[in-house]
Amino acid sequence: MTPFHTPFPALRFRRLRQSAALRDLVAEERLSVKDLIWPVFVTDVPGADVEVPSMPGVVRRTVEGVVRAAEEAAGLGIPAICLFPYTDPALKTETCEEAWSPDNLSNRAVRAIKAAVPEIAVMTDIALDPYNANGHDGIVRDGIILNDETVEALVKMALAQAEAGADILGPSDMMDGRIGAMRAALEAAGHKDVTILSYAAKYASAFYGPFRDAVGAAGALKGDKKTYQMNPANADEALRLVARDLAEGADMVMVKPGMPYLDICRAVKDSFGVPTFAYQVSGEYAMLKGAILNGWVKDEVILESLMCFRRAGCDGVLTYFAPEVARRLKG
Known part of the structure; x- marks a missing residue:
């Protein structure tokens, strides 16, 4: 699009900014409660309903507690909730069998x-880190995160979650080939309508720290995740990963x-035109919430930050602010 320009004073941009009514009429994007997915943490070890120290206002809940959250x-009016388990450390092993237990x-x-x-809609997480004694998203042997053996485990995990009734599976592991393997297994098992929202472009980021506290993976993690999560310097690689996951059967993709x-986010939406989501991760939440609580910024930054995702082409956002935002939007 080539912007059309009328010279001043025939064109005064401020004319359309002078009242809330006019600003609403010409707004290019809208933020709706229907754009939100609420991530929640579930546990059955002592300490439920206590704030995660690095995420003020966010708690781990019992199963009964997540039902109340749903x-x-x-x-x-929030359409989806996403579950992340805080697993009893006694159940964590190097082979991660608890990950696909029907009763986990x-x-x-x-x-x-x-x-x-x-x-x-209930979304689940597919990765081994909540069940792994090593804290990694994949099976570890001699310090190496194994790709193909991990994919086999993730397929079993996906089938168990589909059997439990999950609507949306969220593979967040970043192993090669896992989307195709999951889709084939779901089809063969009769779960043809289960949706896959692939974490297609997941970066090896320092913004995940509070989340690892919330799911109890921080202390267990040995080394880092840079051999399977993306280099923050790369953009073209993200598009290649999205293209691969779509070709293998992902219905939606995540940045x-x-x-x-x-x-x-913008490049993915422009390149593929598919349902595109982003995760406003724990570090982003902690920074905004901490600054708000300290009076350094106004809480208006919450809605502003989410509007940024819509403007960048996202169809929806996973955000810990979801209930607060929904109340504000409902007015």
Whole structure:
């Protein structure tokens, strides 16, 4: 598009900014409660309903607690909730069998939510780090994160979550070939309608620190995740990864983190025109929330930050601010 320009004073840009009504009429993007996915943490170890220290206002909940959260979300019009488990350390092993147990914490929470609030979409996380004694998203042997063996485990995890009733599977592991393997297994098992929202462009970011505290993976992690998560310097690689995941059967794609990677969100949407999401990750939340609580910025930054995602082409955002934003939008 070539902008059309009328010279001043025939054109005064401020004419369309002089009242809230005019500003609303010419707004190029809208932020809606329907754009939100609410990430919640579930646990069955002591300490539920206590704030995560690095994420003020965010708590780990019992299964009953996440059911109440789902009821709250549905009442606010939030269309989806995403579950992340804080697994009992005694259940974490190097082979991660708990990840695909039908009765693991995440699968029990899915079944409980779908029984109580069937209208809300439940998204799950597919990665081994909540179940891994090494804290990694994949199986580790001799210090190496194994790709193909991990994919086999992730497929079992995906099938268990689909059987539990998950609507949206969120593979966040960044192993090569996992989307194709999951899609083939889901089709073969009769789960043809289960949706995959692939974390296609997930960067090896320092913004994930508070999340690792929330799921109990920080202390267990040995080394870093740079051999499977993306280099923050790369943009073209993100488009190649998105293209691959779409070709393998992903229905939607994710960019993670969010605001530091708005250029990637825009490039993905422009290049592929598919449902594109971003995750306003724990570090982003912690920075904004901390600054608000200290009086350094006004809480208006919450809505402003989410509008940035919409302007960059995102169809929706995972954000810990979801309930607060929904209340504000509902007025």
